[in-house]
Amino acid sequence: MYAQEVKSTGAAPKSLADMSAEERAFQERIDADIKIEPKDFMPEGYRKTLIRQISQHAHSEIVGQLPEGNWITRAPTLERKMILLAKVQDEAGHGLYLYCAAETLGVSRDEMTEQLLSGKAKYSSIFNYPTLTWADIGAIGWLVDGAAIMNQVPLQRCSYGPYARAMVRICKEESFHQRQGYAIMMKLARGTDAQREMAQDALDRWWWPSLMMFGPSDGDSVHSAQSMAWKIKQNSNDELRQKFVNETVPQAEYLGLKVPDPDLRWNEAKQGYDFGPIDWNEFHEVLKGNGPCNAERMAARRKAWEDGRWFRDGLTAHARKAPARKMAAE
Numbered sequence: 001m002y003a004q005e006v007k008s009t010g011a012a013p014k015s016l017a018d019m020s021a022e023e024r025a026f027q028e029r030i031d032a033d034i035k036i037e038p039k040d041f042m043p044e045g046y047r048k049t050l051i052r053q054i055s056q057h058a059h060s061e062i063v064g065q066l067p068e069g070n071w072i073t074r075a076p077t078l079e080r081k082m083i084l085l086a087k088v089q090d091e092a093g094h095g096l097y098l099y100c101a102a103e104t105l106g107v108s109r110d111e112m113t114e115q116l117l118s119g120k121a122k123y124s125s126i127f128n129y130p131t132l133t134w135a136d137i138g139a140i141g142w143l144v145d146g147a148a149i150m151n152q153v154p155l156q157r158c159s160y161g162p163y164a165r166a167m168v169r170i171c172k173e174e175s176f177h178q179r180q181g182y183a184i185m186m187k188l189a190r191g192t193d194a195q196r197e198m199a200q201d202a203l204d205r206w207w208w209p210s211l212m213m214f215g216p217s218d219g220d221s222v223h224s225a226q227s228m229a230w231k232i233k234q235n236s237n238d239e240l241r242q243k244f245v246n247e248t249v250p251q252a253e254y255l256g257l258k259v260p261d262p263d264l265r266w267n268e269a270k271q272g273y274d275f276g277p278i279d280w281n282e283f284h285e286v287l288k289g290n291g292p293c294n295a296e297r298m299a300a301r302r303k304a305w306e307d308g309r310w311f312r313d314g315l316t317a318h319a320r321k322a323p324a325r326k327m328a329a330e
């Protein structure tokens with residue numbers, strides 16, 4: 001149930017010689033870094049790729065509220081509660097900008113929701129893990145939002161205008177989120193032995209799933225080549241993952257915490273860290289619906305959709321009546 005298994009759908013990008021005149025003109029605009037806007041010509045594959053990626057990104061923001069929402073009532077101080085509440089609200093806002101960006105491509109919000117609830121559309125694997133302690137809220141902000149920033153900063157330069165513009169605001173907010181997470185980790189790392197252990201335990205559980213957020217290795221990434229040719233993606237999954245490891249390891253050291261990877265070591269020649277193998281079996285199991293919280297997350301989203309039915313029906317009825325009322329008043 002709720003399977004989101006990786007299926008190989010990617011095709012190699014067409015060469016300029018194999019493109020129609022329209023497709024060639026489109027690719028030339030992309031190559032010249034001219035943004036594509038909703039009413040411009042776009043190949044069907046470009047439109048579909050964007051709908052897939054933007055809607056999955058939107059679903060991730062919405063489902064991503066659940067693990068953190070779990071701690072709003074239990075945040076240790078009123079200040080922490082207010083900050084967490086604001087952060088979770090920001091994630092809802094990101095979901096909404098992204099749904100709007102996807103709607104400019106001709107898909108409706110209802111269709112996207114239907115795809116999420118039927119298991120056809122994915123959301124990020126990371127949100128299928130539980131938040132067991134307050135330190136998990138720190139680790140999510142630090143690592144999950146940190147990984148999100150690494151992945152999303154280049155999306156501000158994505159070739160599709162509405163997505164690129166939505167990402168500008170999202171990235172600003174994600175930077176704040178990352179800092180609030182790191183601030184929680186600093187407090188715990190400098191606290192009592194029990195607090196330090198809690199911080200280390202959260203790092204132990206969130207480290208590997210955070211590396212999985214960047215997607216399969218380049219050799220197994222079915223969409224990367226085409227998405228990079230269309231400048232939807234600017235970097236490969238492995239490039240961004242390596243950048244994230246390089247930036248995050250010194251942050252863990254500053255906290256006095258140990259990254260749970262016995263193979264982690266600095267490689268002078270590549271000016272980056274070598275790190276151990278990712279458990280891709282775990283990643284695929286989570287995508288298949290077998291992660292610790294998949295069923296719970298989808299049940300929560302399904303309930304929210306059902307609970308909101310009366311409100312959507314009311315809005316639709318109101319919208320239908322509005323033109324008649326306007327005519328009667330004229």
Ligand code: BYC
Nearest residue numbers: 057060061064122123124125148212213215221222223224
């Ligand atoms: N989880 O060919 P690939 C956030 C799928 S929100 C699940 O490399 P692509 C936040 C992929 O969709 C974080 N599925 O694909 C929110 C594809 O399957 P389909 C979300 C994954 O698209 C709240 C298949 O594997 N960020 O940060 O070129 C609080 C093959 O992969 C995952 C975004 O969505 C995964 N981790 O590259 C805090 C950013 N990875 O569609 C934080 C925008 C891969 O063929 N998205 N898959 O069935 C992207 O940048 C790209 O879509 C990805 C994948 C890098 C994720």
